[in-house]
Amino acid sequence: MNGNEFLDRMEWIDPAYVEAADVPPRIQKRSRIRPWFVAACLCVLAGAMTALAVGGFGTQLIEFFTSRTAPGSDYSESGYVLSAQVEKFSDDALKGKIREVPALIRRQFASYELYMSQSPGYWQKSFATRDDAYDYIGFDGLKHLQWDPEEKQTTLHVQGAENGDILSLSVETLYTVDDIRMQFFTTIFTEHTDGEITVSTATTENVRFEEAFRTTKNGKTLHVIAQTALESGYQGMDGFLVENGVLYHLHIACPEKDAAGAAELLQQWADLF
Incomplete structure (x- = not known):
């Protein structure tokens, strides 16, 4: 399975967050425009160019698009x-109890029936703290x-192949x-x-995006993507860092009046790396 498939069916986002603003990318299978009723989410797709960053790791903008309409479609997207x-x-790098999960994923595929609501290959587990999930x-x-900030909820999401191979895992904390x-x-x-990885998001609302780079107190580069407000009055802000080959991403949704405070929280988070 390649990079644009491994989290195709993931539904990470808390409904309350979806109601407020664009939510972070979900890893999806297709790069073509999709209906927004599945919500904006953290999307990792195959192909595209590689990032140019210190140590070879990082993120890089490929494109912004505003009110773009797919051929044969009657709706447009921005993202x-x-x-x-x-x-x-x-x-071998995964040394914890996560080693039990491949057998569970194989069992999902072996017992799957077409009438089941949950597709096989996706497994999740909740934890009291983020550190517990890391352990x-x-x-x-x-x-x-x-x-x-106090952790509200932490969930480990795992995507696997039919043979039980773990393709990716993500720890999400609210x-x-x-x-x-x-x-x-x-x-x-x-x-x-397999394949190269990209991160993408989209919304059916007409919004604009801006790119910026910030330097953390430890000299690392934070890649920031900010968007104008939705009709709800909420706007989104995303920060990306790659540390030791791992992708770290903070998505923020806030009212326009709190944009300065949100930017400060994003910088505080980045300065911890």
Whole structure:
């Protein structure tokens, strides 16, 4: 399975976040425009150019698009596509109880019937804290951040192939600071994910996107994509960092009045790397 398939069926996003603003990319199978009723999400697609970053890892803008209409379609979308240069780790790098998951995924495929609502190849588990999820994975290269906002919910999402190979895994944590809502994703790709990886998002609303780069207090580069407000009055802001080959992504949804506070929280998060 290649990079644009491994999280095709993932539904990470809390409904409350979907109601507020664009939500982060979901990894999807096709790069063509899709209906927005599935919600904007963290999309990792195959192909495209590689990122040019220190150490060979990072993200890079491929395109912005506003009110773009697909051939034969009666709706338009606005969004962006980034390339992501990350490392694809071996199975041996995952040393925790995550090693139990391949057998569970194989069992999903073996017992799957067409009438079932949940497709096989996707597994998730909730944890009390983000650190607990990291311990379950047992990957030495993960960055443990000591961040002030209180964790509301942490979920580990795993995508696997029919033979049980883990293609990717992502730890998602939700935070709320007053009216500012945040989703923090840590995504690891394995050697079983083929192709290059891109990150994309889209909405049927007519919005514009802007790109910026910030430097953290430790000299790292934070890639920021900000969007204008939706009809709801909420706007989105996304920050991307690749550290030791792992993709870290913070998505923020907030009212326009809280944009400055959201930008400050994004910088605080990035400064922890």
